[in-house]
Amino acid sequence: MKSRVADVIVEYLVAAGVTRVYGIAGDSLNAFTENFRRRTDIRWVNTRHEEAAAFAAGAEAQLTGRLSACAGSCGPGNLHLINGLFDANRSRSPVVAIASQIPSSEIGTNYFQETHPEYLFRDCSVYCGVVSEPGQVGSIMSIAIQSSLGRRGVSVVVVPGDIAWAEAEAADPPDFSGAYPVTTPPVEDVRRAAELLNAAGKITIFAGAGCSGAHDELVSVAAKLKAPIVHTLRGKEYAEYDNPYDVGLTGLLGFSSGYYAMMDSDVLLILGADFPYRQFYPTRAKIVQVDIRREQIGRRVRVDVGIVGDVKAFLQALIPLIRDKVDDKHLHASLEHYRNVRESLDKHAAIGDGKPPIRPQYLAKLVDELASDDAIITCDVGTPTLWAARYIRMNGKRRLLGSFTHGSMANALPQAIGAQLSHPDRQVVSLSGDGGLSMLLGELLTLVQHDLPVKVIVFNNSALSYVELEMKAEGLLPYGTELKNPNFATLAQSVGMAGVRAEQPADLRKALSDTLNAKGPALLDVVVNRNELVTPPKLTLKELTGFGLYLIKAVLNGQGDEVIDLAKSNLFDTRF
Ligand SMILES: Cc1ncc(C[n+]2csc(CCOP(=O)(O)OP(=O)(O)O)c2C)c(N)n1
Ligand SMILES: [Mg+2]
Numbered sequence: 005m006k007s008r009v010a011d012v013i014v015e016y017l018v019a020a021g022v023t024r025v026y027g028i029a030g031d032s033l034n035a036f037t038e039n040f041r042r043r044t045d046i047r048w049v050n051t052r053h054e055e056a057a058a059f060a061a062g063a064e065a066q067l068t069g070r071l072s073a074c075a076g077s078c079g080p081g082n083l084h085l086i087n088g089l090f091d092a093n094r095s096r097s098p099v100v101a102i103a104s105q106i107p108s109s110e111i112g113t114n115y116f117q118e119t120h121p122e123y124l125f126r127d128c129s130v131y132c133g134v135v136s137e138p139g140q141v142g143s144i145m146s147i148a149i150q151s152s153l154g155r156r157g158v159s160v161v162v163v164p165g166d167i168a169w170a171e172a173e174a175a176d177p178p179d180f181s182g183a184y185p186v187t188t189p190p191v192e193d194v195r196r197a198a199e200l201l202n203a204a205g206k207i208t209i210f211a212g213a214g215c216s217g218a219h220d221e222l223v224s225v226a227a228k229l230k231a232p233i234v235h236t237l238r239g240k241e242y243a244e245y246d247n248p249y250d251v252g253l254t255g256l257l258g259f260s261s262g263y264y265a266m267m268d269s270d271v272l273l274i275l276g277a278d279f280p281y282r283q284f285y286p287t288r289a290k291i292v293q294v295d296i297r298r299e300q301i302g303r304r305v306r307v308d309v310g311i312v313g314d315v316k317a318f319l320q321a322l323i324p325l326i327r328d329k330v331d332d333k334h335l336h337a338s339l340e341h342y343r344n345v346r347e348s349l350d351k352h353a354a355i356g357d358g359k360p361p362i363r364p365q366y367l368a369k370l371v372d373e374l375a376s377d378d379a380i381i382t383c384d385v386g387t388p389t390l391w392a393a394r395y396i397r398m399n400g401k402r403r404l405l406g407s408f409t410h411g412s413m414a415n416a417l418p419q420a421i422g423a424q425l426s427h428p429d430r431q432v433v434s435l436s437g438d439g440g441l442s443m444l445l446g447e448l449l450t451l452v453q454h455d456l457p458v459k460v461i462v463f464n465n466s467a468l469s470y471v472e473l474e475m476k477a478e479g480l481l482p483y484g485t486e487l488k489n490p491n492f493a494t495l496a497q498s499v500g501m502a503g504v505r506a507e508q509p510a511d512l513r514k515a516l517s518d519t520l521n522a523k524g525p526a527l528l529d530v531v532v533n534r535n536e537l538v539t540p541p542k543l544t545l546k547e548l549t550g551f552g553l554y555l556i557k558a559v560l561n562g563q564g565d566e567v568i569d570l571a572k573s574n575l576f577d578t579r580f
Contacts, residue, residue: 007172008035008171009138009167009172010035010036010038012172012174013036013141013168014046016146016177017073020071020149021181022071024046024047024425025048025102026049026056026061027048027057027074028051028054028076030076030077032081032168033102034168034169035165051450052446052450054082054084055085055418056421056450057088057418058101059421060422061092062088062419063405067422067423071098073099074088075102075103078104078118079106079116079117081104083124088418089129090410090412092128092158093158095410100159101125101129101160102160102163103121103125103162103163105162105163107164109166111164121162122134125162129157129158130158131147131151131152131157131160132159132162134162135167139173141174142172142177146177147159148160186314186316186317187296187312188321189312189314189317193309193311193312197273198326200309205331206334207229208233208234208265208273208338209222209229210277211234211236212238212277213242213276214239214296215235215239215242217242221316221319222247223246223247223248225326228327229273229329230331230332230334232339233247233251235250235262236255236277239277244397244398245399248339249335252346254266255284256281257389261344261345264338265334272290273292273294275294276295278303279304280304285305291307292311293309293310293311294313295311296312296314296315298312349394350369353365353366355509355512359509360509361534362532362533363532363536364391364533366509367461367463367512367532369395370513370516371461371516375402378402379403379430380403380405381404381432382405382406382415382423383405384416384435384437384439384440385406385411386413386463387465388437388463392404405423416434416440417447421447421454423458432458433458434459437462438462439467439468441492448460451525452500457523459520459527460527460528461516461527462492462527462528462530464489464532466488467482469536471485472534492527493527493528493529496529502519502525502526502527503528505529506529515530
């Protein structure tokens with residue numbers, strides 16, 4: 005096959021199933037955009053910020069499990085991709101990023117816009133290759149695509165603008181369609197796990213994103229072991245639904261039922277979870293950890309039996325080796341605890357006394373109630389993630405995306421763009437913070453330009469509220485967290501979207517339902533309570549002291565009103 009380097013790159017992407025490339029055009033990308041202009045089997049989707057392009061590609065890959073792509077022009081253009089690529093790489097999304105480069109003859113001369121992408125992208129990719137000579141393009145593309153698919157991460161292909169135009173002879177793309185292999189753990193390892201579990205008293209299962217596709221086996225093992233199942237945020241999609249053993253999340257956003265089910269266990273069975281907060285792991289329990297990536301075994305907590313393999317394959321092998329446990333006291337205590345937590349959560353999500361501001365919990369609960377059965381919901385880092393974790397229920401069809409591993413603000417709207425383009429027939433809802441939305445505000449224009457019917461729900465609390473919570477927990481007075489916002493609904497209208505603002509609790513249900521049922525892109529600006537304080541499932545003495553300190557400082561500084569506000573928002577009552 006003889007064509008230009010850019011044509012070969014696109015040909016390889018198409019052969020790997022890529023149907024759109026997100027990005028922003030630029031001189032050094034001209035050979036690519038010229039190619040897209042002529043083709044019908046792959047589409048160029050321009051965003052307003054390259055970071056959004058990377059988030060959109062990452063979301064698409066996470067939702068479909070297939071390869072997706074984005075591109076940035078030389079220097080600042082591809083620098084802007086970086087944060088979104090970090091998120092994609094850390095959430096194991098197969099994404100190929102094309103990073104075009106300054107003319108090859110100028111590299112190393114401190115030329116206009118010169119950067120060195122092969123260094124810059126090293127930490128956010130599984131592979132980074134430079135096409136420095138046209139003859140390399142076929143093999144670099146093969147390695148990039150196979151690395152991305154095989155290691156589930158980001159591959160970056162760096163191409164100087166002149167090389168992209170150069171003629172190249174490349175082999176036809178190889179077959180990229182091979183499915184993921186199943187890694188079956190050795191029988192001997194499964195037997196060691198079974199022996200420990202058969203001899204154990206209280207067993208708890210901790211389920212992460214590695215439980216994808218293993219729902220039924222997970223529930224069967226919990227039934228045999230009489231084990232409550234705690235999950236991570238990324239495990240929520242796979243472990244929460246149709247699961248009588250579910251006792252919720254643990255962690256900073258989690259519930260005390262999840263926390264104590266783990267802390268009280270004699271054996272903790274960790275399945276495909278790489279939860280990073282060490283203080284939430286039990287110190288006395290024996291630990292069995294199953295993970296497809298050997299390097300993850302034992303990196304958070306000391307492990308007694310470490311098993312390398314797919315969770316589903318492990319559970320299938322385990323089931324015949326474990327005995328039905330009779331003692332179910334631990335399970336029942338954990339389930340009872342979870343019931344109480346849920347009751348309390350639901351109480352906080354009631355409409356309240358009818359006076360503004362609207363409770364964010366009420367908004368989240370209504371989204372859960374009114375969003376369609378197979379909605380794809382994205383949530384911004386900040387309190388929208390917290391409310392989504394607590395109130396958006398999974399059912400095996402819904403999807404929930406966030407920046408759960410990288411923790412970047414402003415993820416929800418660009419992820420919704422990737423979700424809607426790859427799933428045109430599904431309802432896509434972005435739960436945006438006012439800080440998050442304004443960070444990549446230009447992406448509202450992307451919705452309008454591409455007529456993407458995404459529903460943007462803004463938790464408008466005029467603050468970087470989550471950071472305020474963290475400051476208060478440290479005994480600090482909130483500072484630098486105030487946001488002076490426009491009316492986001494009229495702002496949306498002015499760019500050509502439907503826009504509604506809700507300030508009164510009584511109006512919210514109709515406003516939300518109208519927004520969700522709107523035909524095109526629509527935004528609902530909801531003025532929510534800024535001082536809705538949420539505390540982790542267990543406060544350390546330091547944090548408790550921190551809140552106490554904050555309260556004293558707030559009073560001494562004449563911010564007593566806020567303290568009263570906080571008290572009204574059930575400061576101490578929200579401790580789960
Ligand atoms: C890119 C980035 N900058 C800063 C932070 C730190 N941070 C975490 S949550 C948050 C506040 C988010 O504010 P907003 O979107 O308004 O959501 P809220 O918590 O107020 O609901 C900030 C600043 C971050 N996680 N990512
Ligand atoms: Mg906010």
